[in-house]
Amino acid sequence: MKSLPIFDLAVIAIYLLGMILVGVYFSRKNKNAEQFTKASGLIPGWAIGISIYATFLSSNTFLGVPGKAFGSNWNSFVFSLSMPLAAWVASKYFVPFYRSTGEISAYTHFEHRFGPWARTYAVVCFLLTQLARMGSVFFGIALSLQALTGYSMSSIMLVMGICIIIYTVMGGIEAVIWTEVVQGIVKTLGAVLILYLIIQGMPGGVSKIMEIGQQNDKFSLGSFAPDLTISSFWVILLYGFFINLNNFGMDQNYVQRYHTAKSAEEASKSVWLCVWMYVPASLLFFIIGTCLFAYYQVHPELIEGIRLQVAAERLPLSASKDQIAQLASSLQPADYGDKVMPHFMVTKIPAGLVGLIVSAILSAAMSTISSGMNASATVFSVDIYKRYFKSDIDEKQTLKLLHIATVVFGLLGMGTGIAMIGVKSVLDVWWQLSGIFAAGMLGLFLLGMISRQTRNHEALIATIIGILVIIWMTLSGNLPDEYAYLRNPLHINMIIVIGTLVIFLTGILLTKFRRRETGTESKVES
Template sequence: MSNLRVLDLVIIALYLVAMVAVGVYFARKNVNPEQYSSASGSIPGWAIGMSIYATFLSSNTFLGVPGKAFGTNWNAFVFSLSMPLAAWVAARYFVPFYRSTGEISAYTHLEHRFGSWARTYAVVCFLLTQLARIGSIFFGIALTLQALTGLSMELIMLVTGICIIVYTVLGGIEAVIWTEVVQGVIKTFGALLILYLIVDNLPGGLARVVSIGEQHDKFSLGGFSPDLTQSTFWVVLLYGFFINLNNFGVDQNYVQRYHTAASARQASKSIWLCVWLYVPASLLFFVIGAALFAYYQVHPELIEAVKLKVAAEKLPLMASAAEISQAAARLLPADYGDKVMPHFMVTKIPSGFVGLIVSAILAAAMSTISSGMNASATVFTADIYERYFHRSPLSMRQTMRVLHLGTVVVGLLGMGTGIAMIGVKSVLDVWWELSGIFAAGMLGLFLLAVVSRQTRNHEALTATIIGVLVILWMTFSGKLPAELAAFRNPLHKSMIIVVGTLTIFLLGLLFTRLRGSRSRPESAALPSTEQSVYH
């Protein structure tokens, strides 16, 4: 049964219609592939920065971060603290590099350096990362809207997915960026509104939040001991640096935006604007999680319905009420953290405000999904279709058709991934683990290509094969039987991207040094900026 009143439904419907209308408006400008994928370099730097900020501020942040803070502490905030260093590296080295190549795809350079296998490997890693990201975001939005509407999560993903596909296909990257500018503002306002409503309903206000948070160690950033087996401050800092370096330096979602800027300087400024916006914004969501924990510590009876529902989902269908109640009593906050904010919205937020906040959550989901779809379609067209299936140059109309088809297919596959995630414990944990696995090999190979000009094809390939084996071992060795426990990965799962990246990069350098040659490998000339970025 729906918990949304008519006013809330009207606000949500108006928001969805407005997003589709934006796509229709920009559709008239998308007459060629360059406009569809790079807006012909006409977007101001501040708008690109807001767009990148909106992409970072996905529903994984909007829902997953408060859930994580409710269930544990502020350890995950260290991820945000790693952003400035990664941004400096990207602005100093990666942005000028991409702008000089004129290539719309971030992965074309890998083929120039190491051959087609390197480009294909990076593209596959990127597309898998996007499916994981899009799927986790679809899951997050469905989790919230199910609590509000009573509709099935599958139906919610289908409806929202169709709206996102329509405005992304019609509007291209320009529609994505300008809608993300608006969505970034809506998300931030929605988060502030939620925090105000929680504190307003809590006797003692923020002082009570701080008091209860200190009692339960909610503000801890993790231990500072050099322990790489637990989620310490240093483990999350390392994970955050490598993931953010991958985001700013290798991920097509962000690289594609650098081409929409009028200059490299504007593109670099956009990265820093994103950082200065996202770090305090992410802190806001950790404060929301701590405030929700304090609220339900004061009113524990108000969270019982959530605990009973989670417990019932874990038990057989024929479980008795007594068994469900006993199971609910054994649950820890981490077991139901993702469901707490949707429950608060259902029970405590007044009519009208719910519609605004749902629109903010939809904005958080739609901005990241739409940018991921557009970037994935661009990579599919430039790095797969034109490279392997249609070697002769495509006409403008053919290229646009492939871009549109790729956008639709990625959107549908992302919905399928989201449906497959139904039932996971923490959407943030799932996203962090999958992104670390897929990004590790891609980042290590790219760093090797950019930093070491002497590394040759076979050395990079050997290092990548060993790196992938290390990543697979770190990912799956935890499932080894007890008699093989000595062969399990002893490190925390967040270290996968760190170890995987360094394995490929350092082994590539080692193999190059062992060869003892200091001559540069012959490489294909990069295309000039006058050429089409698709050919």
């Protein structure tokens, strides 16, 4: 079993203890539900912006993006390029809307607009999305720490999860935001340090990296052909726009932060600060992945251990060394991309700096998980417990409910992460699950905001049709060959695009049809 030097372990322990102490500090203020969920609306916009940036910059970015760039190219960076347009829509329409409602939950207005079913549907979609997000983040951090320590991934998730639960339960949203400010800075500095160490150890430096990257088409943003069946530039751009529209406009993680700002203007500024920080930061991680590819092209012998490990994981325990070696020789970079950066860390980062890097990875995970736990607990308490079970609980009971729900969702997130052990690409899994769960929610939200004439039954029919389309697009790929003509021909990332548009456009058409029929009847009667 690998063991980190005492100094590195001390750095990690100090970091974890510091996060818990932040929770202890802010626990003195958390005497009511408003402070726990809104921080009394006193957080400055710049802190909220860095907090949102830190939530975006999860371990899926820290590990999944370099792994994606190592295994393919910069196609996924197009996701980041879509953020400014989504941010413009959010700052102009969504932020003022939520600030005007005064509702802490992003989904309360669904009931006002379409009825209880719409609110419940949106809440279920959000909670499933959060479990997928927290699970993928837990998995990502466990993957890297397993390479560094040798401990099992499930044990790592358990220890990290307990630390996150403690400071999130004690400190509430204020602790989440201020720890994320620190975490956003730590993880960015960690990424810069990793990039420096790769370039420093690369024979030929940056020019050699550029040469290898160009030879292997590593800087490509994907095909610009209008092809929606592959991961083309346009598919990722559309996916990114819709998923970021969902993030800024529908995700409780972000909507809840709008209420912690002093004003709507401060909340809008926080959205733009997140964008201007995240776009170059995500590019940094793609550069890291390309640099790692070039580094191991020059030193292929240094990555042989990863190839053998992945091959052994894919074969039965009874497989011989020759069988493992044969499979290892056939593996492509995409097959082991997520394991490359942890491997570089454990083999090439000098003792004394590993603790800082691990702390950066912990920051990447903890910021996303803590905000997800707080947001999920808020939604559960407001949209489920108070709506369907007991609406007249006092402040003390509400705060207790929020604490319990935070713990439960933290444990569920850990369980989801454990269930993901063995997936090929954590970034692909997260993108697919988030697209599936978010599609219906976003379509219904846009229908309610844009089409003021749409009624309850029209929205319900449109949502049912949209859900059926989403299910078909998700599962039809498993159909046997004789039914191949029934398979979804589009790329999996198009699910959120098509699902959203089906619900929105179906609702619009049903509304127009109803109004036309009503108009005809009125003329006949007159």
